[in-house]
Amino acid sequence: MDVRAFESFFHRYHHEVATYALTLVKDSEEGADVVQQAFVKLWQQRQQVDLVKVGRAYLYKTVYHLSLDVIKHRDVRQRYAMAIASTGGEEQGDDIMEERLEKMHVAVQQLPEQCRRVFLLSRVDHKKYREIASELQIAEKTVENHMGNALKILRKILNPKP
Amino acid sequence: MTAAEEQDIRIARFLAGEAGPEEAMQLADWAAENAERGAELEEAKRVFALDLAPDPARTWQQIERAIKPRPLRRMLWPFAAAAVILLVLCFGWWLNQSRPVQPSPVVYTSGPASKKIDLPDGSTAQLMAGSRLTLIGQGRYRFSGSAEFTIRHQAKDPVRIDMEQLSIKDLGTRFSVNTSADQDTICIAVQEGKVLLNASQRASLILKAGEKALYTRSARRLERYAPPTVASKQIQAVPIKATPAKRSRKDSDTIIKPIAPVPAKTTIIKPVKPDTNRIKPIH
Numbered sequence: 001m002d003v004r005a006f007e008s009f010f011h012r013y014h015h016e017v018a019t020y021a022l023t024l025v026k027d028s029e030e031g032a033d034v035v036q037q038a039f040v041k042l043w044q045q046r047q048q049v050d051l052v053k054v055g056r057a058y059l060y061k062t063v064y065h066l067s068l069d070v071i072k073h074r075d076v077r078q079r080y081a082m083a084i085a086s087t088g089g090e091e092q093g094d095d096i097m098e099e100r101l102e103k104m105h106v107a108v109q110q111l112p113e114q115c116r117r118v119f120l121l122s123r124v125d126h127k128k129y130r131e132i133a134s135e136l137q138i139a140e141k142t143v144e145n146h147m148g149n150a151l152k153i154l155r156k157i158l159n160p161k162p
Numbered sequence: 163m164t165a166a167e168e169q170d171i172r173i174a175r176f177l178a179g180e181a182g183p184e185e186a187m188q189l190a191d192w193a194a195e196n197a198e199r200g201a202e203l204e205e206a207k208r209v210f211a212l213d214l215a216p217d218p219a220r221t222w223q224q225i226e227r228a229i230k231p232r233p234l235r236r237m238l239w240p241f242a243a244a245a246v247i248l249l250v251l252c253f254g255w256w257l258n259q260s261r262p263v264q265p266s267p268v269v270y271t272s273g274p275a276s277k278k279i280d281l282p283d284g285s286t287a288q289l290m291a292g293s294r295l296t297l298i299g300q301g302r303y304r305f306s307g308s309a310e311f312t313i314r315h316q317a318k319d320p321v322r323i324d325m326e327q328l329s330i331k332d333l334g335t336r337f338s339v340n341t342s343a344d345q346d347t348i349c350i351a352v353q354e355g356k357v358l359l360n361a362s363q364r365a366s367l368i369l370k371a372g373e374k375a376l377y378t379r380s381a382r383r384l385e386r387y388a389p390p391t392v393a394s395k396q397i398q399a400v401p402i403k404a405t406p407a408k409r410s411r412k413d414s415d416t417i418i419k420p421i422a423p424v425p426a427k428t429t430i431i432k433p434v435k436p437d438t439n440r441i442k443p444i445h
Contacts (some may be wrong), residue, residue: 003226003229003230006229007222007226010218010222010225011218011222014218014221014222015215015218016190016193016194018215018216018218018221019190019207019212019215020176020181020183020186020190022212022213022215023176023177023178023179023181023186023212024179026179026212026213027213028213028214028215028216029216031213031215031216032216032220032221035216035221036221036224036225036228039221039225040225040228040229043225043228043229044229056187057183057187060183060184060186060187061183063183064182064183064186100208100211101211104211122178123178123210123211126179128179128180129175129178129180144171144174144175145171147171147174147175147178148167148168148170148171148172148173148174148175149167149170150174151170151173151174151177151206151209151210152166152167152170154209155205155206155209158208158209159205159209
């Protein structure tokens, strides 16, 4: 495999892998780093890994492990700063983003109480389902359901279908 | 629970970062099945306020920088550096191996009076006033002045004493070296055993017990010496292969006794040439 072929491989899978990295590290800078590292690792392993057959799975696994490393090494202060950034949106300056966040804020208020609590713990505090479950003393399955429900309700509020 | 609700739970799990690699791949597969699902996932990402995916072009630039084969010269640098280091190490090792005992020079001086010195190899030297003996290596000395040496002979590693222009190699020996006050003449007298004298590369002489030799620095001349009272012969510096004894026997006509206490030894020599007497015997 030459660099050109690898480049097209990259463009084919970048979007989905980058999305996955974002769900895990919840930060676009760190997400980009993780994705980059994963692709570089794959390139280095190209003699051993059949890109066509298992390249994608290799990427996902690498992204997963690299992301866990990133999260593990993040200190509390960083997490706090990130929580502020993702709620306050001050750094993200532009109007569309602010407007969306405002809309979002309003929408979140309309979620049922427990559902809202779960949603904010997950999206703002970046807590794992397991952590939320133990904090609220509910089953993890219930957390899952709340999150699914929040998605359904918010989608309706934010993007009312004609 | 409807299928749509179950799907929302799956999407929410994925977006909340709960999905392992397998699960994430399955969801991506699901979204890739048709455009509608793709749009649905994108919408869910917005609803969950997921950060925007990084710009692929920028990411690719960074990846490319990391994976592009570097120019050959730059790739060779580490190898060149390693090779140099290896060479230096080998050279250092070789130096160590070839000279296992390489002490820093030890200098013996007599001071104003004569002094007896025990040398590390078991030999002794009685240094006369103003003499200087330097141990420069195993069995290797540099010497100036006058002294009596008693060398413990080692056939494998004969002791060598280098003087300016002249070197004395022991072949199992007690001998003395005297340098004239003007430093021009060196007299070597062997009491026991024999020594090999080397003045430059061309002139060499083997001295046996009871024999003496003179070396004149200004004339660069090495010669056997017999007291002028009896006879003496100047021996031209001869190539090391030619043994002086044989030659002198061949054209001999005089038999004299050596001056040294060793009695048995006789040397047959020609009468002395007049210019030999220029050198004042010092011993």
